[in-house]
Amino acid sequence: xxxxxxxxxxxxxxxxxxxxxxxxxxxxxxxxxxxxxxxxxxxxxxxxxxxxxxxxxxxxxxxxxxxxxxxxxxxxxxxxxxxxxxxxxxxxxxxxxxxxxxxxxxxxxxxxxxxxxxxxxxxxxxxxxxxxxxxxxxxxxxxxxxxxxxxxxxxxxxxxxxxxxxxxxxxxxxxxxxxxxxxxxxxxxxxxxxxxxxxxxxxxxxxxxxxxxxxxxxxxxxxxxxxxxxxxxxxxxxxxxxxx
Numbered sequence: 001x002x003x004x005x006x007x008x009x010x011x012x013x014x015x016x017x018x019x020x021x022x023x024x025x026x027x028x029x030x031x032x033x034x035x036x037x038x039x040x041x042x043x044x045x046x047x048x049x050x051x052x053x054x055x056x057x058x059x060x061x062x063x064x065x066x067x068x069x070x071x072x073x074x075x076x077x078x079x080x081x082x083x084x085x086x087x088x089x090x091x092x093x094x095x096x097x098x099x100x101x102x103x104x105x106x107x108x109x110x111x112x113x114x115x116x117x118x119x120x121x122x123x124x125x126x127x128x129x130x131x132x133x134x135x136x137x138x139x140x141x142x143x144x145x146x147x148x149x150x151x152x153x154x155x156x157x158x159x160x161x162x163x164x165x166x167x168x169x170x171x172x173x174x175x176x177x178x179x180x181x182x183x184x185x186x187x188x189x190x191x192x193x194x195x196x197x198x199x200x201x202x203x204x205x206x207x208x209x210x211x212x213x214x215x216x217x218x219x220x221x222x223x224x225x226x227x228x229x230x231x232x233x234x235x236x237x238x239x240x241x242x243x244x
Contacts, residue, residue, distance in 0.1 A: 004034070004056070011055045012037045015062075015155060019050060022162045044169050052155065062156050064164045065149035071175045073116040077141035079134040080108045100126055106134070116143075120174050128167035132160055139164070141171075148172060 009032075016027045016039055023043060030040040036053040046066055053061045084093055096117040097104040103126045111117040120143060132139045138153035148171050150164045 008037060008055045011155065015039060015050065015052060018156065018158050018161055021158050022165055024048060043165055046172060060154050062152045062154065063149050064168060065147055066168055066172055067147040068172065068175050071143065071145055071178055073143065073178055074112045075116050075120055075143040076110045077107050078137050079106060084108065103130060106130060120171055122170060122174060125167045125170045128163045131163045143171060143175065148175065
């Protein structure tokens with residue numbers, strides 16, 4: 001191996017030791033790439049993987065993930081950027097609040113259906129995510145049919161990885177209870193059955209939330225394209241309510 005490959009191998013060994021320290025069992029190297037690697041293991045009885053991209057560089061990305069079988073919801077979370085309240089006012093950013101003042105101020109949450117945010121982002125998840133240092137667009141959380149992941153902006157230290165593992169374990173625990181079905185109480189409710197502990201997700205409300213997100217993204221393209229063509233005066237008129 002060359003010097004770079006040796007460095008990547010050394011980082012993989014270090015990250016594996018951190019993962020073991022945080023309670024990940026049977027840690028093994030699943031894949032090695034020129035600029036990164038993927039470790040695999042089990043945490044609280046569930047498979048997890050930790051992929052590092054840009055190992056040894058200034059643009060490291062670490063993604064902790066776990067599979068979820070057919071979860072009928074979608075959720076993404078990222079830190080709120082400075083000045084993004086303007087984007088919300090213009091309808092370019094859709095942010096689902098969960099009722100936690102500190103958490104809602106720190107993160108932007110997109111969810112389909114909307115009720116998914118409160119269902120998955122329970123107190124323990126919120127506390128774990130708030131404990132992870134933010135770095136522009138990170139941590140980034142994604143939940144979908146294929147799995148759940150948390151991406152960090154640097155090689156994780158034991159504290160960061162422990163918080164990410166805790167958050168992912170709780171999300172997995174909540175997500176496996178979700179099942180698709182027409183909600184019977186409240187519009188688009190993700191609700192608890194009286195007879196058992198299952199959670200049903202109304203597919204019509206999920207599609208309504210998806211449509212809202214698509215409209216917001218389309219509006220962002222229109223606003224930014226028009227602003228580039230017409231200058232900042234266009235944005236001023238939109239903000240003041242005299243434009244599109």
